[in-house]
Amino acid sequence: MLSPSRRDFKDIYVIFELMESDLHQVIKANDDLTREHHQFFLYQLLRALKYIHTANVYHRDLKPKNILANANCKLKICDFGLARVAFNDTPMTIFWTDYVATRWYRAPELCGSFFSKYTPAIDIWSIGCIFAEVCNEKARRYLTSMRKKQPIPFEQKFPNADPLALHLLQRLLAFDPKDRPTAEEALADPYFKGLARVEREPSCQPITKMEFEFERRRVTKDDI
Template sequence: MDFFTEYGDANRYKILEVIGKGSYGVVCAALDTHTGEKVAIKKIQDVFEHMSDAIRILREVKLLRLLRHPDIVEIKRIMLPPSKREFKDLFVVFELMESDLHQVIKANDDLTREHHQFFLYQMLRAMKYMHTANVYHRDLKPKNILANANCKLKVCDFGLARVAFNDTPTTVFWTDYVATRWYRAPELCGSFFSKYTPAIDIWSIGCIFAEVLTGKPLFPGKSVVHQLELITDLIGTPSLETISGVRNDKARKYLSEMRKKKPVPFSQKFPNADPLAVRLLQRLLAFDPKDRPTAEEVCLFCF
């Protein structure tokens, strides 16, 4: 009852255990006594305390109520407060998943080629659906991909997602702490391009796929500069043509003055991976966003 703070639907759910905590609040596994189904309930405390957090929460709720897909986590219902005046905490009921891809990678060092392929297929299918609707996730990482024991994956956490309309600019200004640096596309590490595209999510999928293949993060940067160093250590410094397309003067100067590096062969970096997976990974991790394939193209290429 403390969890629900006297919400009207409290008697419908039997709390089983706490399965997650964070800056947003608490997530509990619960039993829906009306349906007999196990669900996850996210409690977001003091939802109106900070404007930026309220906007992020509203964005996630609105998007997930519209995005209905087998590879995206489903909102089952939103619990309404007793009255508008008492509206302080928000309770969102999701389908319950057992774990996330971060834990799957951490706990399993014997994932097979079939695991790799099935994980990638589900992530790409979710991206194809989202990008068709002009929705960019912008914060894809293993912890934001939920998982079940049957290898079913579902993308979650749409708090940083954006909808791109054709008649509005998609300029983005990213601070160092927004999103997770290790999976952030290079164009978001230095405002390299004045507009961004669904290719930012494709880069993140590439980083996640590399982590699935090797069991460890590919680019664990300690800062934005270190992140770019790790990226260019592997894929080499960008071409003069790519650098000339960078709109930001400081970013263009930084790239022009960077020590020239040759790309490391991906077959050398990933010696134990399937050759097809290695070739695909090289395409996903292209420095220039226009050189990365779309989710649909990858699905056609691989599946």
């Protein structure tokens, strides 16, 4: 939609599909989410991550507020402000700042190090944290005040949860990033039996530096 006269052209409007809420609000406002909700939410997030990661992009700031939601329980990942591309001519192990991701969702390999070597597994950890979201503030304070001790088995922490969900959660929250599944591997987990279909889980070609050529160009008002 262009103005009839270039002289009157002063504003640019970018129009997106309306997403009424985000996952933070969904978790906060609904205490009646079913196992089917949890499964469908996680499936969508992993499907999106598969696409993002096969493009060699790391989101680096996944959290409920950065996941938009609509009334049909459809999710969309947003806010790629901290995302980075691992170009093909850079090593698989990337050296970037460790000051990424909101602390509650930050992978262990990003914590307490002067510089970090990391892989797409940082996003997988964040997805695991979202899947096991603790929404009670008192519970948060209690957990942070506890001394170091042996981990509580997930079966004890989530006694009513689907055993297949807990098995997948354990894989997503593996301390060593090498032990975490890729998004594609996680989609093949038995937890998604009956829901997963490879044909609706697209991959992407890796992003090349040529696609960032626009950053080296001076763009005039007429170009826009």
